[in-house]
Amino acid sequence: MPSHPFSVVALDVGGTKIAGGLVTYPEKGARPDVSRPVSVPTDAARGGAAVLDDMVEVARTLIAQATCPVIGIGADTAGVVDPETGSIAYANQIMPGWTGRAVARRLASEFDLSAANMGDVHAHALGEARWGAACGLHSCLMVGIGTGLGGAFVLDGKVLRGFRGAAGHIGHTLHHLACDLPCACGGASHAETVTSGTALCARYQGKSFGDELDPSCMGAEIARRAETGDERAAEAIEFAGDALGQAIGSWCNILDPEAVVLSGSVVNAGPRWRYALEQGFQRQALTPLSDTRIIEGALGASAPLIGAAENLLDSIDASAKE
Amino acid sequence: MPSHPFSVVALDVGGTKIAGGLVTYPEKGARPDVSRPVSVPTDAARGGAAVLDDMVEVARTLIAQATCPVIGIGADTAGVVDPETGSIAYANQIMPGWTGRAVARRLASEFDLSAANMGDVHAHALGEARWGAACGLHSCLMVGIGTGLGGAFVLDGKVLRGFRGAAGHIGHTLHHLACDLPCACGGASHAETVTSGTALCARYQGKSFGDELDPSCMGAEIARRAETGDERAAEAIEFAGDALGQAIGSWCNILDPEAVVLSGSVVNAGPRWRYALEQGFQRQALTPLSDTRIIEGALGASAPLIGAAENLLDSIDASAKE
Structure with missing residues (x-):
């Protein structure tokens, strides 16, 4: 675990909008704080490549706004996400060309930071379980x-x-x-x-x-x-x-x-x-x-962002143990 | 983990019969072997106390037949089994007085051996997952x-x-x-x-x-x-x-x-x-x-016995770590 305080860039991608924010961990054991909320239309019909490009731009904006060290990018997206790679294993035709998109790999290589991706509903639940209504x-x-x-x-x-x-x-x-x-x-x-x-x-x-x-x-x-x-x-x-x-x-x-x-x-x-x-x-x-x-639920729209950030922290922990 | 070879007394208790056997682990990594199969009618209407007494007697018979050290008793039973204690958390009226019965505790104290209990369907699945069709x-x-x-x-x-x-x-x-x-x-x-x-x-x-x-x-x-x-x-x-x-x-x-x-x-x-x-x-x-x-499934009627034995080994491992 990095030293506090630190931030994770969180991106929550659904069929209608890409929401983002900085999830900041002020000190050990303290609930993270979500700041700098941002939202842009997904405009899914443009296709998966354009959506992923927009994710990169939202991340870039958030990194520029961070006031403490950004340790990585935690994303969550619509579609079935491969648990091993964070790539899109399956998506229906609402977002053409989304299936197969290597979301986590692209985010990591673009910023030379750790990155992780998980399903949007999974992230929502993880947020509530770690810091919300289901905590403990x-x-x-x-x-x-x-x-x-x-x-x-x-x-x-x-x-x-x-x-x-x-x-x-x-x-x-x-x-x-x-x-x-x-x-x-x-x-x-x-x-x-x-x-x-x-x-x-x-x-x-x-x-x-x-x-x-x-x-x-x-x-x-x-x-x-x-x-x-x-x-x-x-x-x-x-x-x-x-x-x-x-x-x-x-x-x-x-x-x-x-x-x-x-x-x-x-x-x-x-x-x-x-x-x-x-x-x-x-x-x-x-x-x-x-x-x-x-x-x-207790966290509302922050739940998936916090869950995506937690997933990124988990993936960093897992890499450290390997 | 105890040194090989060793046996676990396994008891599989359903509404119609109490099945038992010795699950023997010949060497590390080798599939356990089920021997000395025994079966007596449950006769559930007699009530939970009588059924538990019969479990004890079946276990006693099996312990006497063992040719290598018996390290404990792994049971699986009908009803909802408390995951922490191995007691019956809930059972319907097919077996009166089964709810609340402290199955694992009774078996442990009767023989001064480690004992564990889990639900019968759970044990069946555990057997198939560890050594049967779902192995690996x-x-x-x-x-x-x-x-x-x-x-x-x-x-x-x-x-x-x-x-x-x-x-x-x-x-x-x-x-x-x-x-x-x-x-x-x-x-x-x-x-x-x-x-x-x-x-x-x-x-x-x-x-x-x-x-x-x-x-x-x-x-x-x-x-x-x-x-x-x-x-x-x-x-x-x-x-x-x-x-x-x-x-x-x-x-x-x-x-x-x-x-x-x-x-x-x-x-x-x-x-x-x-x-x-x-x-x-x-x-x-x-x-x-x-x-x-x-x-x-690959193990047939051995599946719950092997699963119950595996659950006993897990509980011994967990105690050792505490």
């Missing part, structure tokens, strides 16, 4: 519910990456309420199609998962309407909450985490959603798991 | 399909026990083909109700999951009839294989194991079942997971 827990299942549904399992402070880097795709698990609904991944009957923000909106708007939706009426607005007597809104909120709760019970029956950490925009869908979720969970979780705590 | 793999998901459906995830040679010892209950995960079917656990829509041997028989016999079944026509016999032109048998076999394959795809989307290891009596349901399973798997597994190997 034996294990947690992070459930991210926004436009889609993603997750990550953390055990003893380490994210389960999977053999191919593809672990945690809880959105693509079977769900009886999604019977035969086609999923964006090519499968069918998946949890994402009945629990995500998109699924909630589609149900309220009387549409199917995958249809074009009216963007003026999304999650928080539907929750608001549910509280002011809109019965259709209430039904959609309760259905989505119950469906997610049942799915969480099902996942806990496999993983038995100490706690479940919720994050993402749908977490703001109000008490009616939350109540339905708890009821759904109790319906499906095995008796010995019924006391599993379901809590909310 | 990064990770595996063991899927046990007999009367019921159980499983265990092994990463880097360690079983995921879970915070409460309850990890791996893959039978109690949501399945769209089981929509609203009641499960023995109290939940509903669970994979066990459409994929297990019981589910296969119920379907072939035109009954519901949970109904009394004709025991003269179970898994292998249904498979045989399917191959000789019984269309109803073929349909039941294909349905169960497809349902299990889809569920395996779903679990792999969470865990991303290097391989899936199948064990249990239903594995003998023939090529028609196996083909349906593979097709079902490909339908639900995400693209980067499509090359996940699905293999069969």
Whole structure:
């Protein structure tokens, strides 16, 4: 571990934006601080090479702004990231030419610094596990519910990456309420199609998962309407909450985490959603798991940046031991 | 690690029988050998105290038969086993008074030897991971399909026990083909109700999951009839294989194991079942997971005994490090 204080340049790359910041570790054992937040559009359709070039430029800007030594670059990105190399093992066609991109290697060689890359949901969970809502827990299942549904399992402070880097795709698990609904991944009957923000909106708007939706009426607005007597809104909120709760019970029956950490925009869908979720969970979780705590993430948008920085520190530690 | 050769008394306790044997480690790095197999009925209705007394007697018999030093007792049992203490954290009413039973402590004090206890499915998976079909793999998901459906995830040679010892209950995960079917656990829509041997028989016999079944026509016999032109048998076999394959795809989307290891009596349901399973798997597994190997266990009934012995060795190692 380098001497404090030091900073890590953190980059969080999703389909819509590249977010970045300096994650600074002021002293041993103290929670890192995120400063100099920056965000540029990903503009994914330009392709993976252009996105990686932009990552380099965001990193350059942040390095120039640092006021203490920058020890490396921690990135997290959309797509399945190879756990060994930090390259993109697989990405769908939303970002053409992203598959195969050697993200960590490029960042390292560009700045002659240590660099690491991991999946964005994995980084989010690692941040919450190391310094957020799941800090100090034996294990947690992070459930991210926004436009889609993603997750990550953390055990003893380490994210389960999977053999191919593809672990945690809880959105693509079977769900009886999604019977035969086609999923964006090519499968069918998946949890994402009945629990995500998109699924909630589609149900309220009387549409199917995958249809074009009216963007003026999304999650928080539907929750608001549910509280002011809109019965259709209430039904959609309760259905989505119950469906997610049942799915969480099902996942806990496999993983038995100490706690479940919720994050993402749908977490703001109000008490009616939350109540339905708890009821759904109790319906499906095995008796010995019924006391599993379901809590909310504490770090918000800083979580993936902190997680990406922690992953970089882990990779430096691992190199030192070799 | 003690000096070779040495033996571990292994006890495998299910709802119907207590199986035991001597697991002997002839030399460093060599596969252990299981000898002196013994089996007595569990007779679970007598209650947990009587079952534990019988475990002690089986262990006593095996210790007397050992021809090299016995270094301890490795047990695995039905029920949820506390990962810290080896006591029964939770068991259903099939074995009254089993919950709370201090299995490892009793075995240790009775013989003044090291003792450890773990869940039976966890032990099975550990055996296959250390010395069987999954030996040397990064990770595996063991899927046990007999009367019921159980499983265990092994990463880097360690079983995921879970915070409460309850990890791996893959039978109690949501399945769209089981929509609203009641499960023995109290939940509903669970994979066990459409994929297990019981589910296969119920379907072939035109009954519901949970109904009394004709025991003269179970898994292998249904498979045989399917191959000789019984269309109803073929349909039941294909349905169960497809349902299990889809569920395996779903679990792999969470865990991303290097391989899936199948064990249990239903594995003998023939090529028609196996083909349906593979097709079902490909339908639900995400693209980067499509090359996940699905293999069969190699150790049979020795797997849990070897796993329980390995767990005992792990606990001795852990004590030595403290």
